[in-house]
Amino acid sequence: MAKVIIIGAGGVGTVVAHKCAQHPEVFSEIVIASRTRSKCDAVAKAIGASNITTDSVDADSVEQLVELFRRHKPELVINVALPYQDLTIMDACLECGVNYLDTANYEPKDVAHFEYSWQWAYRERFEKAGLTAILGCGFDPGVSGVFTAYAAKHYFSAMETLDIVDCNAGDHGKAFATNFNPEINIREITQNGRYWQEGDWVVTKPLEFHRTLNYPNIGPRESYLLYHEELESLVQNFPTIKRARFWMTFGQEYLTHLRVIQNIGMARIDEVEYNGTKIVPLQFLKAVLPNPQDLGENYHGETSIGCRISGKDKEGKELTYYIYNNCSHEAAYRETGMQAVSYTTGVPAMVGAMMFLTGKWRKAGVHNVEEFDPDPFLAELAVNGLPWHEVLNGDLEFGD
Numbered sequence: 128m129a130k131v132i133i134i135g136a137g138g139v140g141t142v143v144a145h146k147c148a149q150h151p152e153v154f155s156e157i158v159i160a161s162r163t164r165s166k167c168d169a170v171a172k173a174i175g176a177s178n179i180t181t182d183s184v185d186a187d188s189v190e191q192l193v194e195l196f197r198r199h200k201p202e203l204v205i206n207v208a209l210p211y212q213d214l215t216i217m218d219a220c221l222e223c224g225v226n227y228l229d230t231a232n233y234e235p236k237d238v239a240h241f242e243y244s245w246q247w248a249y250r251e252r253f254e255k256a257g258l259t260a261i262l263g264c265g266f267d268p269g270v271s272g273v274f275t276a277y278a279a280k281h282y283f284s285a286m287e288t289l290d291i292v293d294c295n296a297g298d299h300g301k302a303f304a305t306n307f308n309p310e311i312n313i314r315e316i317t318q319n320g321r322y323w324q325e326g327d328w329v330v331t332k333p334l335e336f337h338r339t340l341n342y343p344n345i346g347p348r349e350s351y352l353l354y355h356e357e358l359e360s361l362v363q364n365f366p367t368i369k370r371a372r373f374w375m376t377f378g379q380e381y382l383t384h385l386r387v388i389q390n391i392g393m394a395r396i397d398e399v400e401y402n403g404t405k406i407v408p409l410q411f412l413k414a415v416l417p418n419p420q421d422l423g424e425n426y427h428g429e430t431s432i433g434c435r436i437s438g439k440d441k442e443g444k445e446l447t448y449y450i451y452n453n454c455s456h457e458a459a460y461r462e463t464g465m466q467a468v469s470y471t472t473g474v475p476a477m478v479g480a481m482m483f484l485t486g487k488w489r490k491a492g493v494h495n496v497e498e499f500d501p502d503p504f505l506a507e508l509a510v511n512g513l514p515w516h517e518v519l520n521g522d523l524e525f526g527d
């Protein structure tokens with residue numbers, strides 16, 4: 128029985144609140160706090176549970192966060208605001224003795240660059256305070272790391288290649304929309320790609336490498352190599368991995384729009400002068416694009432995200448292993464009013480919080496999800512809307 132504060136009332140925050148409310152035996156009190164309180168109120172109203180209250184906070188301000196935490200005294204904060212707020216929320220947690228969980232690593236607002244170093248720098252302070260911080264507990268990062276830890280625990284003596292494959296085969300009927308916060312999404316995709324090869328990072332041009340991969344129940348989809356944050360911690364925590372890559376599917380229509388957005392300067396993240404006001408083009412673009420939270424109603428199809436791993440099994444024989452989840456946009460919407468991209472992020476965040484609050488993932492310091500026991504997490508994930516499947520010794524489609 129514990130009180131949690133969910134910060135952020137966007138697509139992901141909405142799903143986290145719905146899923147926490149389904150477990151009052153663990154989450155006895157839930158506070159949803161965000162910049163715009165009316166959004167928190169709407170989520171609380173849609174759920175209609177008596178143990179949910181709302182509040183407002185500017186999570187860029189440590190002072191406001193400290194005041195919020197002192198007032199509510201939560202045991203854990205689930206940070207599903209934006210990556211820009213990670214450090215302020217961690218600072219406030221340290222000041223008030225609150226445990227921490229998030230789904231995306233810190234990014235400074237003015238540089239499109241993400242890495243764990245900023246948050247790993249908090250390790251000693253969390254350890255000394257006896258507090259747990261769980262980093263990257265969405266789907267990818269999140270379940271992708273837990274899947275990898277599960278493979279290492281149960282199947283492999285040495286993992287050698289890891290390919291995380293993320294397919295969204297859904298159709299929302301819009302010419303162009305992003306599935307989560309457009310600013311964060313476009314910053315991620317327009318960066319250089321990067322993958323791990325024999326102890327070093329190999330940098331690629333944005334979306335330079337692509338290949339056709341077959342996804343279960345979906346079929347072939349063009350998949351593009353991107354840099355994704357979980358690669359950084361996974362190659363450290365599983366040092367036998369010689370090559371680690373991340374692939375995401377995009378349709379031609381999406382890529383054409385993205386190219387135009389970049390070519391006309393709308394993906395810029397520096398300030399420009401417009402009619403005497405300073406605006407950031409990408410932030411302005413976000414204001415005119417469809418809101419990811421409104422995509423759910425007409426979204427059809429499925430997502431399929433998983434890990435394809437090769438290496439030596441426990442007896443030293445060659446093994447290939449594929450572990451994945453498929454999630455239906457329609458089913459996610461029926462349950463929470465949100466599409467599958469928000470759903471596949473929010474459910475693992477709730478399960479991670481449950482792992483912490485039930486004492487299964489409790490370890491002072493700052494940790495990535497693969498550092499914890501994957502078994503209880505995956506057992507809960509399967510019964511909370513995201514069942515997963517395994518294929519042993521199948522074709523991983525990376526025979527290069």
Ligand code: NDP
Binds near residue numbers: 134162268468471
């Ligand atoms: P949204 O943009 O839909 O929601 C973000 C929420 O955070 C909004 O309610 C927003 O408030 C609030 N917020 C923003 N800035 C502040 C602030 N300074 N103070 C308080 N609240 C603030 O994003 P999503 O729900 O799609 O994504 C949430 C997080 O999940 C992001 O960090 C994203 O990177 C991560 N994510 C992780 C994935 C994974 O698999 N690991 C996949 C998808 C997303 P307001 O409404 O007022 O703007």
